[in-house]
Amino acid sequence: MGNPLTLKRCPELCRLEILKNFLGETEHTxxxxxxxxxLHTIAFLPxxxxxxxxxxxxxxDNIACGLVNKLRALGYKHTLELELQFESAKFDPKLGFxxxxxxxxxxxxxxxxxRSSGELFNLAVRFSFxxxxxxxxxxxxxxxxxxxxxxxxAHPWRDGEPRDLCMTTEISHVCSLGPVxxxxxxxxxxxxxxxxxxxxxxxxVPTALGGCTSMDGGNWEG
Amino acid sequence: xxxxxxxxDEIFSYLxxxxxxxxxxxxxxxxxxxSPARRRLFSSVVITEDNYQSWKDTISPTDIELLNHxxxxxxxxxxxxxxxxxxxxxxxxxxxxxxxxxxHLSLCSMRIKSDISQQLxxxxxxxxxxxxxTFHAVTLTWFAFIAIVDYFPDMRDLMVSHPIWEIHHRQxxxxxxxxxxxxxxxxxxxxxxxxxxxxxxxLKVECDxxxxxxxxxxxxxxxxxxxxxxxxxxxxxxLRLGSCACxxxxxxxxxxx
Numbered sequence: 463m464g465n466p467l468t469l470k471r472c473p474e475l476c477r478l479e480i481l482k483n484f485l486g487e488t489e490h491t492x493x494x495x496x497x498x499x500x501l502h503t504i505a506f507l508p509x510x511x512x513x514x515x516x517x518x519x520x521x522x523d524n525i526a527c528g529l530v531n532k533l534r535a536l537g538y539k540h541t542l543e544l545e546l547q548f549e550s551a552k553f554d555p556k557l558g559f560x561x562x563x564x565x566x567x568x569x570x571x572x573x574x575x576x577r578s579s580g581e582l583f584n585l586a587v588r589f590s591f592x593x594x595x596x597x598x599x600x601x602x603x604x605x606x607x608x609x610x611x612x613x614x615x616a617h618p619w620r621d622g623e624p625r626d627l628c629m630t631t632e633i634s635h636v637c638s639l640g641p642v643x644x645x646x647x648x649x650x651x652x653x654x655x656x657x658x659x660x661x662x663x664x665x666x667v668p669t670a671l672g673g674c675t676s677m678d679g680g681n682w683e684g
Numbered sequence: 685x686x687x688x689x690x691x692x693d694e695i696f697s698y699l700x701x702x703x704x705x706x707x708x709x710x711x712x713x714x715x716x717x718x719s720p721a722r723r724r725l726f727s728s729v730v731i732t733e734d735n736y737q738s739w740k741d742t743i744s745p746t747d748i749e750l751l752n753h754x755x756x757x758x759x760x761x762x763x764x765x766x767x768x769x770x771x772x773x774x775x776x777x778x779x780x781x782x783x784x785x786x787x788h789l790s791l792c793s794m795r796i797k798s799d800i801s802q803q804l805x806x807x808x809x810x811x812x813x814x815x816x817x818t819f820h821a822v823t824l825t826w827f828a829f830i831a832i833v834d835y836f837p838d839m840r841d842l843m844v845s846h847p848i849w850e851i852h853h854r855q856x857x858x859x860x861x862x863x864x865x866x867x868x869x870x871x872x873x874x875x876x877x878x879x880x881x882x883x884x885x886x887l888k889v890e891c892d893x894x895x896x897x898x899x900x901x902x903x904x905x906x907x908x909x910x911x912x913x914x915x916x917x918x919x920x921x922x923l924r925l926g927s928c929a930c931x932x933x934x935x936x937x938x939x940x941x
Binding site: 471474476481 | 899906907909910914916917920921926
């Protein structure tokens with residue numbers, strides 16, 4: 463077999479796509495060998511449910527973190543994005559992505575793309591994917607202890623401060639369902655057009671790295 | 685009252701891409717519908733041993749009006765063992781001068797003689813429109829390969845899949861211009877890989893996209909793939925490494941061409 467493939471001589475590499483179901487030493491070596499300071503995205507295109515296994519992603523979490531650290535030391539200025547692409551028919555939303563590349567999410571961005579529908583999910587630093595599935599069917603979102611800015615803004619939780627864009631995207635998606643109302647108990651309430659459920663979210667807690675913990679700690683009222 | 689062609693094109697665009705039956709029916713509605721329907725019907729042509737005879741019987745090599753609609757042409761024989769039958773390349777060649785707007789040509793399971801460099805004129809009608817070329821299981825010399833690739837100045841997408849290199853004692857020639865755009869190779873467990881990887885660095889390769897199908901599978905020494913990657917290294921922006929198990933992706937990406 464010889465030495466694994468390395469990408470040390472690809473200084474302009476922007477995007478690496480890996481079409482393989484199970485990641486092993488070979489793929490880890492390939493990823494670790496990247497030295498391009500133009501790298502934007504590493505995409506994974508498996509055709510099975512292999513991504514549901516933590517054994518599959520946990521080593522990658524370390525390797526991706528190591529890669530970002532290495533590139534940062536060389537002067538890397540981009541936000542590295544790991545992208546998982548899947549076909550909707552093969553996707554089980556019950557899987558959740560709670561433990562999905564948790565370390566890396568504090569250093570870069572994780573996106574999940576449904577190739578069939580074109581839907582794109584951005585995972586926040588500690589975003590629960592199951593929460594997102596529920597959020598899609600909400601009629602009201604009530605936020606306890608609302609942060610300074612309004613819920614309808616592009617950065618609903620804090621104004622003027624750099625935030626985790628993934629989180630912002632998810633929340634703004636929900637916020638777009640309807641105008642902000644202020645219920646009597648002081649929380650902001652976002653009615654949607656279908657009626658029925660109300661969700662109560664705790665505001666995200668900023669982390670030292672500029673990201674935020676988000677919906678994992680949320681309370682839900684059906 | 686006849687509808688403008690632009691409107692008919694818009695209407696036909698709502699038909700599923702592979703719904704040839706509906707397009708054929710549309711072409712019979714009115715004289716004005718023939719050309720827009722044909723444009724879609726013949727935009728992508730696949731000739732195999734199954735339909736070659738009917739193609740030959742119904743379409744004249746000089747029917748330029750019809751053949752002008754062809755943008756993508758795939759000419760191949762499904763690999764069969766033992767004793768698969770190859771399509772007659774010489775009979776097919778007489779059609780080529782009528783493809784004036786061809787953008788993608790896929791040659792599969794055929795043998796190209798080394799004297800092709802003297803016959804490149806058969807490709808002249810689409811020399812400046814062809815941007816994508818695929819060789820799949822083609823038997824040819826490196827000299828013939830370079831001659832064909834070099835003939836098309838605007839080529840941006842080259843796919844080489846399981847080539848069978850014939851020995852030719854002529855000195856390998858370089859390309860007259862750099863090879864740019866996308867290079868895809870599918871040579872997993874292929875004897876043609878060492879020759880390809882040895883000779884690629886001798887070419888001017890400035891591809892910004894490289895797709896190595898089977899590049900992550902155990903089997904061939906990775907030094908061959910490493911040479912291919914390094915050949916594109918300085919200009920390479922997008923790299924796709926695939927295992928053969930994920931060929932679905934590759935097939936889908938190439939299905940519409």
